[in-house]
Amino acid sequence: AQKITQTQPGMFVQEKEAVTLDCTYDTSDQSYGLFWYKQPSSGEMIFLIYQGSYDEQNATEGRYSLNFQKARKSANLVISASQLGDSAMYFCAMRGLRERQNFVFGPGTRLSVLP
């Protein structure tokens, strides 16, 4: 079974600073994908970034980067130069390669960006 752990229920960061949101995972699959989603108060889940288990380099998408440490089974999201609009819930998720392997989401971290 797959499991995602996000140990930070809430985080605060000053505007323009960088912040790291933690994510650890557990899986028996050899090949899997890791995802981060942002959920503003309006409710929609917005895809941010993807990391494949065999990708040699950490994924980056604009101000988002993923600190992937496979041996430690961690996939932390780093947001650089935080903006007020980054205030939201952030969910880490994973899925395996098998056809019917579903997304498993973590409990989320609420990020608040302070002016």
Place this chain on the structure above:
Amino acid sequence: EAEVAQSPRYKITEKSQAVAFWCDPISGHATLYWYRQILGQGPELLVQFQDESVVDDSQLPKDRFSAERLKGVDSTLKIQPAELGDSAMYLCASSLAPGREKNIQYFGAGTRLSVL
């Protein structure tokens, strides 16, 4: 930019009534998912469709929930009768195809259900 469409955005109903939610996935996306998200938690999968076929409904409470995707495009999720514990956000997502690890799911804005 293509989006997953969901309606209604908000639904208030009384216990024991029937409710239905609609989802139209991104054009060309063969896989469609319905999730339930309880306040303060991550989404949990209710049902997954591949085209018009259900491939996983193991977490769907089948005594009261039903889902269909008759023509393999849009989908309806129904609850009958609704219970107080069904109050949650119902999210629909779609993706191109399963079987690949980079199978990004794109979500709609959700339907927020309140059962009184």
